[in-house]
Amino acid sequence: MWQFHQRLRPFKAISFDLDDTLYDNKPVMIAAEQHVADFVLAKCPESAKLGVLGWRALRDKIAQQNPELASDMTALRLATLEHGLSKFGVEQPKALAEEAMAEFLIARNRVQIPDAVHQLLAALAARYPLVAVSNGNADIQRIGLGDYFQAAYQPGNGNRGKPFADLFVAASEGLKLNHASELLHIGDHPVSDVQGALKFGSQALWYVPNKPMAGATWLPHARISQLSALYDLL
Incomplete structure:
Protein backbone atom coordinates (compact mmCIF):
# COMPACT_ATOMS: atom_id res chain seq x y z
CA MET A 1 0.00 0.00 0.00
CA TRP A 2 3.06 2.27 0.32
CA GLN A 3 5.30 3.49 -2.48
CA PHE A 4 8.20 5.67 -1.33
CA HIS A 5 9.89 8.31 -3.50
CA GLN A 6 11.78 10.22 -0.81
CA ARG A 7 12.78 9.36 2.71
CA LEU A 8 9.96 10.19 5.10
CA ARG A 9 11.48 12.16 7.97
CA PRO A 10 10.13 12.50 11.52
CA PHE A 11 7.17 14.89 11.71
CA LYS A 12 5.16 16.44 14.53
CA ALA A 13 1.74 17.09 12.99
CA ILE A 14 -0.47 15.98 10.12
CA SER A 15 -2.65 18.06 7.82
CA PHE A 16 -5.39 16.48 5.74
CA ASP A 17 -7.13 17.58 2.61
CA LEU A 18 -10.86 16.88 2.97
CA ASP A 19 -12.73 16.45 -0.33
CA ASP A 20 -11.89 13.23 -2.19
CA THR A 21 -9.33 12.34 0.45
CA LEU A 22 -11.42 11.48 3.50
CA TYR A 23 -14.65 10.85 1.55
CA ASP A 24 -15.97 10.65 -1.99
CA ASN A 25 -16.95 14.21 -2.80
CA ASN A 109 -22.09 19.59 3.83
CA ARG A 110 -24.41 16.60 3.56
CA VAL A 111 -21.42 14.29 3.62
CA GLN A 112 -21.38 10.67 4.74
CA ILE A 113 -18.08 9.83 6.44
CA PRO A 114 -17.21 6.12 6.41
CA ASP A 115 -16.89 4.52 9.84
CA ALA A 116 -13.36 3.41 8.92
CA VAL A 117 -12.34 7.05 8.46
CA HIS A 118 -13.73 8.00 11.86
CA GLN A 119 -11.76 5.17 13.45
CA LEU A 120 -8.56 6.10 11.62
CA LEU A 121 -8.74 9.79 12.49
CA ALA A 122 -9.50 9.01 16.12
CA ALA A 123 -6.40 6.81 16.30
CA LEU A 124 -4.18 9.38 14.57
CA ALA A 125 -5.53 12.27 16.66
CA ALA A 126 -4.56 10.40 19.82
CA ARG A 127 -0.92 10.58 18.73
CA TYR A 128 -0.56 13.62 16.45
CA PRO A 129 -2.11 17.09 16.23
CA LEU A 130 -4.37 17.01 13.17
CA VAL A 131 -5.59 19.95 11.08
CA ALA A 132 -7.61 20.21 7.88
CA VAL A 133 -6.10 22.16 4.97
CA SER A 134 -8.62 22.35 2.15
CA ASN A 135 -9.50 24.59 -0.79
CA GLY A 136 -13.12 23.54 -0.49
CA ASN A 137 -15.86 24.76 1.81
CA ALA A 138 -16.72 21.66 3.81
CA ASP A 139 -17.31 22.52 7.47
CA ILE A 140 -15.53 20.01 9.71
CA GLN A 141 -18.18 20.49 12.40
CA ARG A 142 -21.14 20.04 10.09
CA ILE A 143 -19.72 16.93 8.42
CA GLY A 144 -18.86 15.33 11.75
CA LEU A 145 -15.06 15.56 11.82
CA GLY A 146 -14.64 18.35 14.33
CA ASP A 147 -13.65 16.01 17.15
CA TYR A 148 -10.43 15.00 15.37
CA PHE A 149 -9.08 18.26 13.99
CA GLN A 150 -7.64 21.07 16.08
CA ALA A 151 -8.46 23.57 13.32
CA ALA A 152 -9.45 23.88 9.67
CA TYR A 153 -7.58 26.15 7.25
CA GLN A 154 -9.42 27.21 4.10
CA PRO A 155 -9.17 30.12 1.66
CA GLY A 156 -10.49 33.50 2.72
CA ASN A 157 -9.52 36.46 4.88
CA GLY A 158 -6.53 37.13 2.66
CA ASN A 159 -5.37 33.51 2.49
CA ARG A 160 -5.16 31.94 -0.95
CA GLY A 161 -5.83 28.27 -1.48
CA LYS A 162 -3.37 25.51 -2.32
CA PRO A 163 -0.94 25.26 -4.09
CA PHE A 164 -0.20 28.76 -2.77
CA ALA A 165 1.59 28.50 0.57
CA ASP A 166 -0.84 30.65 2.57
CA LEU A 167 -2.83 27.82 4.17
CA PHE A 168 0.27 25.80 4.97
CA VAL A 169 1.83 28.85 6.59
CA ALA A 170 -1.29 29.44 8.68
CA ALA A 171 -1.47 25.77 9.69
CA SER A 172 2.18 25.63 10.68
CA GLU A 173 1.87 28.82 12.72
CA GLY A 174 -1.28 27.54 14.38
CA LEU A 175 0.46 24.29 15.26
CA LYS A 176 3.51 26.23 16.48
CA LEU A 177 5.89 24.20 14.34
CA ASN A 178 9.52 25.30 14.12
CA HIS A 179 10.09 24.04 10.58
CA ALA A 180 7.83 23.37 7.60
CA SER A 181 9.17 19.82 7.36
CA GLU A 182 7.57 19.01 10.72
CA LEU A 183 4.21 18.94 8.92
CA LEU A 184 3.08 15.90 6.92
CA HIS A 185 0.34 16.81 4.46
CA ILE A 186 -1.97 14.13 3.06
CA GLY A 187 -4.17 14.73 0.04
CA ASP A 188 -5.36 13.43 -3.30
CA HIS A 189 -4.44 16.24 -5.70
CA PRO A 190 -1.03 16.19 -7.42
CA VAL A 191 -0.83 19.99 -7.68
CA SER A 192 -2.86 21.43 -4.80
CA ASP A 193 -1.73 18.88 -2.24
CA VAL A 194 1.58 17.41 -3.38
CA GLN A 195 3.17 20.35 -5.17
CA GLY A 196 1.69 22.86 -2.74
CA ALA A 197 3.05 21.06 0.33
CA LEU A 198 6.46 20.42 -1.20
CA LYS A 199 6.91 24.01 -2.36
CA PHE A 200 6.14 25.16 1.17
CA GLY A 201 8.69 22.71 2.56
CA SER A 202 6.36 20.23 4.21
CA GLN A 203 6.42 16.51 3.60
CA ALA A 204 3.76 15.24 1.22
CA LEU A 205 1.86 11.98 1.18
CA TRP A 206 -0.21 11.43 -1.95
CA TYR A 207 -3.41 9.43 -1.61
CA VAL A 208 -4.13 7.89 -5.01
CA PRO A 209 -6.85 5.23 -4.78
CA ASN A 210 -7.45 2.93 -7.73
CA LYS A 211 -5.98 5.14 -10.42
CA PRO A 212 -2.61 5.57 -12.14
CA MET A 213 -0.03 8.01 -10.84
CA ALA A 214 -0.82 10.74 -13.35
CA GLY A 215 -0.60 14.50 -13.19
CA ALA A 216 2.31 14.67 -10.78
CA THR A 217 5.20 16.92 -11.72
CA TRP A 218 6.62 16.87 -8.19
CA LEU A 219 7.23 13.52 -6.53
CA PRO A 220 5.71 13.18 -3.06
CA HIS A 221 7.61 11.59 -0.22
CA ALA A 222 5.31 8.62 -0.54
CA ARG A 223 2.13 7.40 -2.17
CA ILE A 224 -0.61 5.28 -0.64
CA SER A 225 -3.57 3.62 -2.33
CA GLN A 226 -5.60 3.01 0.84
CA LEU A 227 -6.14 5.28 3.84
CA SER A 228 -5.76 2.27 6.12
CA ALA A 229 -2.05 2.40 5.30
CA LEU A 230 -1.87 5.38 7.66
CA TYR A 231 -2.15 3.03 10.63
CA ASP A 232 1.53 2.36 9.94
CA LEU A 233 2.22 5.89 11.24
CA LEU A 234 1.07 4.92 14.72
Whole structure:
Protein backbone atom coordinates (compact mmCIF):
# COMPACT_ATOMS: atom_id res chain seq x y z
CA MET A 1 0.00 0.00 0.00
CA TRP A 2 3.06 2.27 0.32
CA GLN A 3 5.30 3.49 -2.48
CA PHE A 4 8.20 5.67 -1.33
CA HIS A 5 9.89 8.31 -3.50
CA GLN A 6 11.78 10.22 -0.81
CA ARG A 7 12.78 9.36 2.71
CA LEU A 8 9.96 10.19 5.10
CA ARG A 9 11.48 12.16 7.97
CA PRO A 10 10.13 12.50 11.52
CA PHE A 11 7.17 14.89 11.71
CA LYS A 12 5.16 16.44 14.53
CA ALA A 13 1.74 17.09 12.99
CA ILE A 14 -0.47 15.98 10.12
CA SER A 15 -2.65 18.06 7.82
CA PHE A 16 -5.39 16.48 5.74
CA ASP A 17 -7.13 17.58 2.61
CA LEU A 18 -10.86 16.88 2.97
CA ASP A 19 -12.73 16.45 -0.33
CA ASP A 20 -11.89 13.23 -2.19
CA THR A 21 -9.33 12.34 0.45
CA LEU A 22 -11.42 11.48 3.50
CA TYR A 23 -14.65 10.85 1.55
CA ASP A 24 -15.97 10.65 -1.99
CA ASN A 25 -16.95 14.21 -2.80
CA LYS A 26 -18.26 13.69 -6.34
CA PRO A 27 -21.83 12.65 -5.46
CA VAL A 28 -21.98 15.40 -2.84
CA MET A 29 -21.07 18.05 -5.38
CA ILE A 30 -23.42 16.70 -8.03
CA ALA A 31 -26.31 16.93 -5.59
CA ALA A 32 -25.23 20.37 -4.30
CA GLU A 33 -24.85 21.87 -7.77
CA GLN A 34 -28.25 20.54 -8.83
CA HIS A 35 -29.80 21.93 -5.65
CA VAL A 36 -28.39 25.39 -6.35
CA ALA A 37 -29.38 25.30 -10.02
CA ASP A 38 -32.94 24.46 -8.98
CA PHE A 39 -32.93 27.20 -6.32
CA VAL A 40 -31.73 29.81 -8.82
CA LEU A 41 -34.19 28.62 -11.46
CA ALA A 42 -37.10 29.19 -9.08
CA LYS A 43 -35.91 32.77 -8.51
CA CYS A 44 -34.73 33.48 -12.04
CA PRO A 45 -36.48 31.43 -14.76
CA GLU A 46 -34.06 32.80 -17.38
CA SER A 47 -31.29 30.69 -15.82
CA ALA A 48 -32.86 27.64 -17.46
CA LYS A 49 -30.60 28.54 -20.39
CA LEU A 50 -27.62 27.45 -18.29
CA GLY A 51 -28.64 24.50 -16.18
CA VAL A 52 -26.09 22.62 -14.08
CA LEU A 53 -23.64 22.08 -16.94
CA GLY A 54 -23.81 25.71 -18.00
CA TRP A 55 -23.14 26.96 -14.49
CA ARG A 56 -20.19 24.56 -14.24
CA ALA A 57 -18.77 25.76 -17.56
CA LEU A 58 -19.10 29.38 -16.44
CA ARG A 59 -17.31 28.56 -13.17
CA ASP A 60 -14.46 26.91 -15.06
CA LYS A 61 -14.16 29.90 -17.39
CA ILE A 62 -13.91 32.33 -14.47
CA ALA A 63 -11.38 30.06 -12.77
CA GLN A 64 -9.17 30.05 -15.87
CA GLN A 65 -9.24 33.82 -15.96
CA ASN A 66 -8.28 34.20 -12.29
CA PRO A 67 -5.91 31.55 -10.83
CA GLU A 68 -6.05 32.98 -7.32
CA LEU A 69 -9.85 32.94 -7.33
CA ALA A 70 -9.70 29.37 -8.65
CA SER A 71 -8.03 28.22 -5.44
CA ASP A 72 -10.89 29.57 -3.29
CA MET A 73 -13.94 27.50 -4.12
CA THR A 74 -16.33 29.59 -2.04
CA ALA A 75 -15.25 32.86 -3.65
CA LEU A 76 -15.21 31.23 -7.09
CA ARG A 77 -18.74 29.86 -6.81
CA LEU A 78 -20.04 33.14 -5.42
CA ALA A 79 -18.41 35.08 -8.26
CA THR A 80 -19.87 32.62 -10.78
CA LEU A 81 -23.37 33.01 -9.39
CA GLU A 82 -23.18 36.79 -9.30
CA HIS A 83 -21.75 36.98 -12.82
CA GLY A 84 -24.38 34.67 -14.25
CA LEU A 85 -27.28 36.37 -12.49
CA SER A 86 -26.14 39.81 -13.61
CA LYS A 87 -26.19 38.58 -17.22
CA PHE A 88 -29.83 37.59 -16.75
CA GLY A 89 -30.72 41.09 -15.59
CA VAL A 90 -31.43 40.25 -11.96
CA GLU A 91 -31.85 43.54 -10.05
CA GLN A 92 -29.74 42.50 -7.07
CA PRO A 93 -27.45 39.75 -8.36
CA LYS A 94 -25.09 39.91 -5.38
CA ALA A 95 -27.88 39.40 -2.84
CA LEU A 96 -29.38 36.49 -4.77
CA ALA A 97 -25.92 34.99 -5.30
CA GLU A 98 -25.36 35.07 -1.55
CA GLU A 99 -28.73 33.38 -0.95
CA ALA A 100 -27.85 30.69 -3.48
CA MET A 101 -24.42 30.21 -1.93
CA ALA A 102 -26.01 29.66 1.47
CA GLU A 103 -28.18 26.96 -0.09
CA PHE A 104 -25.11 25.42 -1.69
CA LEU A 105 -23.28 25.22 1.62
CA ILE A 106 -26.20 23.39 3.22
CA ALA A 107 -26.21 20.78 0.46
CA ARG A 108 -22.43 20.42 0.14
CA ASN A 109 -22.09 19.59 3.83
CA ARG A 110 -24.41 16.60 3.56
CA VAL A 111 -21.42 14.29 3.62
CA GLN A 112 -21.38 10.67 4.74
CA ILE A 113 -18.08 9.83 6.44
CA PRO A 114 -17.21 6.12 6.41
CA ASP A 115 -16.89 4.52 9.84
CA ALA A 116 -13.36 3.41 8.92
CA VAL A 117 -12.34 7.05 8.46
CA HIS A 118 -13.73 8.00 11.86
CA GLN A 119 -11.76 5.17 13.45
CA LEU A 120 -8.56 6.10 11.62
CA LEU A 121 -8.74 9.79 12.49
CA ALA A 122 -9.50 9.01 16.12
CA ALA A 123 -6.40 6.81 16.30
CA LEU A 124 -4.18 9.38 14.57
CA ALA A 125 -5.53 12.27 16.66
CA ALA A 126 -4.56 10.40 19.82
CA ARG A 127 -0.92 10.58 18.73
CA TYR A 128 -0.56 13.62 16.45
CA PRO A 129 -2.11 17.09 16.23
CA LEU A 130 -4.37 17.01 13.17
CA VAL A 131 -5.59 19.95 11.08
CA ALA A 132 -7.61 20.21 7.88
CA VAL A 133 -6.10 22.16 4.97
CA SER A 134 -8.62 22.35 2.15
CA ASN A 135 -9.50 24.59 -0.79
CA GLY A 136 -13.12 23.54 -0.49
CA ASN A 137 -15.86 24.76 1.81
CA ALA A 138 -16.72 21.66 3.81
CA ASP A 139 -17.31 22.52 7.47
CA ILE A 140 -15.53 20.01 9.71
CA GLN A 141 -18.18 20.49 12.40
CA ARG A 142 -21.14 20.04 10.09
CA ILE A 143 -19.72 16.93 8.42
CA GLY A 144 -18.86 15.33 11.75
CA LEU A 145 -15.06 15.56 11.82
CA GLY A 146 -14.64 18.35 14.33
CA ASP A 147 -13.65 16.01 17.15
CA TYR A 148 -10.43 15.00 15.37
CA PHE A 149 -9.08 18.26 13.99
CA GLN A 150 -7.64 21.07 16.08
CA ALA A 151 -8.46 23.57 13.32
CA ALA A 152 -9.45 23.88 9.67
CA TYR A 153 -7.58 26.15 7.25
CA GLN A 154 -9.42 27.21 4.10
CA PRO A 155 -9.17 30.12 1.66
CA GLY A 156 -10.49 33.50 2.72
CA ASN A 157 -9.52 36.46 4.88
CA GLY A 158 -6.53 37.13 2.66
CA ASN A 159 -5.37 33.51 2.49
CA ARG A 160 -5.16 31.94 -0.95
CA GLY A 161 -5.83 28.27 -1.48
CA LYS A 162 -3.37 25.51 -2.32
CA PRO A 163 -0.94 25.26 -4.09
CA PHE A 164 -0.20 28.76 -2.77
CA ALA A 165 1.59 28.50 0.57
CA ASP A 166 -0.84 30.65 2.57
CA LEU A 167 -2.83 27.82 4.17
CA PHE A 168 0.27 25.80 4.97
CA VAL A 169 1.83 28.85 6.59
CA ALA A 170 -1.29 29.44 8.68
CA ALA A 171 -1.47 25.77 9.69
CA SER A 172 2.18 25.63 10.68
CA GLU A 173 1.87 28.82 12.72
CA GLY A 174 -1.28 27.54 14.38
CA LEU A 175 0.46 24.29 15.26
CA LYS A 176 3.51 26.23 16.48
CA LEU A 177 5.89 24.20 14.34
CA ASN A 178 9.52 25.30 14.12
CA HIS A 179 10.09 24.04 10.58
CA ALA A 180 7.83 23.37 7.60
CA SER A 181 9.17 19.82 7.36
CA GLU A 182 7.57 19.01 10.72
CA LEU A 183 4.21 18.94 8.92
CA LEU A 184 3.08 15.90 6.92
CA HIS A 185 0.34 16.81 4.46
CA ILE A 186 -1.97 14.13 3.06
CA GLY A 187 -4.17 14.73 0.04
CA ASP A 188 -5.36 13.43 -3.30
CA HIS A 189 -4.44 16.24 -5.70
CA PRO A 190 -1.03 16.19 -7.42
CA VAL A 191 -0.83 19.99 -7.68
CA SER A 192 -2.86 21.43 -4.80
CA ASP A 193 -1.73 18.88 -2.24
CA VAL A 194 1.58 17.41 -3.38
CA GLN A 195 3.17 20.35 -5.17
CA GLY A 196 1.69 22.86 -2.74
CA ALA A 197 3.05 21.06 0.33
CA LEU A 198 6.46 20.42 -1.20
CA LYS A 199 6.91 24.01 -2.36
CA PHE A 200 6.14 25.16 1.17
CA GLY A 201 8.69 22.71 2.56
CA SER A 202 6.36 20.23 4.21
CA GLN A 203 6.42 16.51 3.60
CA ALA A 204 3.76 15.24 1.22
CA LEU A 205 1.86 11.98 1.18
CA TRP A 206 -0.21 11.43 -1.95
CA TYR A 207 -3.41 9.43 -1.61
CA VAL A 208 -4.13 7.89 -5.01
CA PRO A 209 -6.85 5.23 -4.78
CA ASN A 210 -7.45 2.93 -7.73
CA LYS A 211 -5.98 5.14 -10.42
CA PRO A 212 -2.61 5.57 -12.14
CA MET A 213 -0.03 8.01 -10.84
CA ALA A 214 -0.82 10.74 -13.35
CA GLY A 215 -0.60 14.50 -13.19
CA ALA A 216 2.31 14.67 -10.78
CA THR A 217 5.20 16.92 -11.72
CA TRP A 218 6.62 16.87 -8.19
CA LEU A 219 7.23 13.52 -6.53
CA PRO A 220 5.71 13.18 -3.06
CA HIS A 221 7.61 11.59 -0.22
CA ALA A 222 5.31 8.62 -0.54
CA ARG A 223 2.13 7.40 -2.17
CA ILE A 224 -0.61 5.28 -0.64
CA SER A 225 -3.57 3.62 -2.33
CA GLN A 226 -5.60 3.01 0.84
CA LEU A 227 -6.14 5.28 3.84
CA SER A 228 -5.76 2.27 6.12
CA ALA A 229 -2.05 2.40 5.30
CA LEU A 230 -1.87 5.38 7.66
CA TYR A 231 -2.15 3.03 10.63
CA ASP A 232 1.53 2.36 9.94
CA LEU A 233 2.22 5.89 11.24
CA LEU A 234 1.07 4.92 14.72
